[in-house]
Amino acid sequence: MEILREADLVKQNLYTVKIRSYKAPMTRKAEPARKVTRRAGRAAPTRGLRSRSGSRSAKEDTPYHHGALRDALLQAAERVLERDGLAGLTLRAVAREAGVSHAAPTHHFGDLSGLVSELAAIGFRQFNAAMAAACTPDTPYPGKGLARAKAYIAYAQAHPGMYGLMFRTERLDYSRPSLHEAAEASFAGLAGAIAASRHEQIEEGALTLNQAAAIARAWSLVHGFTMLLLDGRIEDILRRLPAGTDAEMLLDTMLKLAMVKPQAS
Numbered sequence: 001m002e003i004l005r006e007a008d009l010v011k012q013n014l015y016t017v018k019i020r021s022y023k024a025p026m027t028r029k030a031e032p033a034r035k036v037t038r039r040a041g042r043a044a045p046t047r048g049l050r051s052r053s054g055s056r057s058a059k060e061d062t063p064y065h066h067g068a069l070r071d072a073l074l075q076a077a078e079r080v081l082e083r084d085g086l087a088g089l090t091l092r093a094v095a096r097e098a099g100v101s102h103a104a105p106t107h108h109f110g111d112l113s114g115l116v117s118e119l120a121a122i123g124f125r126q127f128n129a130a131m132a133a134a135c136t137p138d139t140p141y142p143g144k145g146l147a148r149a150k151a152y153i154a155y156a157q158a159h160p161g162m163y164g165l166m167f168r169t170e171r172l173d174y175s176r177p178s179l180h181e182a183a184e185a186s187f188a189g190l191a192g193a194i195a196a197s198r199h200e201q202i203e204e205g206a207l208t209l210n211q212a213a214a215i216a217r218a219w220s221l222v223h224g225f226t227m228l229l230l231d232g233r234i235e236d237i238l239r240r241l242p243a244g245t246d247a248e249m250l251l252d253t254m255l256k257l258a259m260v261k262p263q264a265s
Contacts, residue, residue: 069098069100069104069108070108072098072100073094073095073098073100073104073105073108073109073115074115074118074119074122075098076094076095076097076098077089077094077097077115077116077119078119078122078161078162079097080093080094080097081119081161081162081165082159082160082161082162083161085161086116086161086164086165086168086171089112089116090112091105091106091111091112091115094115113171113172113173114173114176116165116171116172117172117173117174117176117178117179118176118178118179119162119165120162120165120166120172120179120182121176121178121179121181121182121183122162122182123159123162123163123165123166123182124166124179124182124183124185124186125182125185126155126159126162127152127155127163127166127186128182128185128186128189130151130152130154130155131148131151131152131155131189132189133151134147134148134150134151135147135148142256144193144196145193145197145218145255146252146255148189148193149222149251149255150248150251152222152226153222153225153226153229153251156226156229156230157229157230160230163226163230164230167223184204187204188204190215190218190219191204191215193218194211194214194215194218197214198211198214217258218258221254221255221258225251225254229247234247234250237250238250
């Protein structure tokens with residue numbers, strides 16, 4: 001019996017050893033899983049930080065909400081236009097310049113035509129203000145005409161991209177109220193200057209042929225001179241003139257020659 005009990009103990013010991021041997025590899029295999037779990041647990045705060053970072057970005061963008069984004073986009077569009085020209089003015093370029101999503105310009109302006117039309121409206125308002133500030137109501141006509149012409153050209157030289165856009169009719173949507181009103185105000189200023197030179201009233205919506213010819217002549221002269229100046233073509237004329245003659249002197253002489261006694265309409 002004693003021998004049988006010893007045999008049973010041996011079997012039990014062998015069984016215990018086998019169980020322990022089996023559990024040991026299982027335990028080792030389970031450890032990597034626990035480590036992975038811990039790594040995953042450590043990665044979780046990183047996702048939380050990204051989320052908080054996103055919240056900070058949203059807060060930083062807050063000033064662009066409630067209507068401010070539209071103005072920021074137009075300012076960005078003007079910078080792109082003056083830096084890269086009309087060819088570089090795209091919705092994506094404007095969004096990139098403003099630091100907002102590519103969808104933002106579309107949301108506010110619809111398409112590129114809408115954006116450039118609103119930008120041109122700003123240009124016309126600046127343009128009109130510059131010419132209005134160039135002279136006072138008491139300035140006599142010859143001086144007023146010269147001052148307005150010089151302000152016209154000075155604006156174009158300071159904002160060549162904007163000036164070029166304002167007269168690119170095929171890119172603009174004049175059905176937009178802001179652009180229509182700004183462009184009409186610009187024409188009214190020109191018509192008013194011509195009316196003063198002719199000592200008569202001009203109805204903008206019902207011009208006589210002589211009045212229309214006077215407006216077109218004045219506009220063609222100043223606009224043509226401006227484009228030649230911006231393109232560097234005036235230099236070819238100036239180099240043929242006596243030393244010391246500059247573009248302003250040439251313009252003054254052109255305007256004086258154009259000022260003839262108005263004919264009755």
